[in-house]
Amino acid sequence: DQQVKQNSPSLSVQEGRISILNCDYTNSMFDYFLWYKKYPAEGPTFLISISSIKDKNEDGRFTVFLNKSAKHLSLHIVPSQPGDSAVYFCAASFFGNEKLTFGTGTRLTIIP
């Protein structure tokens, strides 16, 4: 049962444009969401997170939007840079549960 889904395995975006990565979840108990970035042969690096009491969180070029009614979140990267090329994972958890559930990832390629 895939509770966190990233339906786009890959995405290519021109440098300087906006990258939008999507994530859907099925478990309504999830109340905290995170995005991680992963380069080959490295562990995931934390990017940005959002609590279910918010619908938007911004950190520099990265913004995460949460739509609780649709059980959907998205990560916006503006402007996209070549160093953003990596695999992006969406993850979710809920209070009292230490297990972080990950999606399958989206490979983002920024085209110079």
Added chain:
Amino acid sequence: DTGVSQDPRHKITKRGQNVTFRCDPISEHNRLYWYRQTLGQGPEFLTYFQNEAQLEKSRLLSDRFSAERPKGSFSTLEIQRTEQGDSAMYLCASSNGQVRFFGPGTRLTVL
């Protein structure tokens, strides 16, 4: 470097052998996690420690797997009688809040 460290970074072993991996978390973090990642998948939760107590284990953690965190600092993950299906990246993470910080992982290849 005060991040999470893991050793070794790569391990190649023959089927049936035992392997042990080590994780050193960020020093002030009391929670430590082990995850496994296979190709094309996201990391999957294996187990979790709060200080030295192992509080949760996934059903993915068969009886061939054992994890310890004896003094509430570093942790070890041992796999006995390895099988080819154990080939994966084993990731360790630590936290003292909602965000888990991951180490670089140990890539295990079972021949």
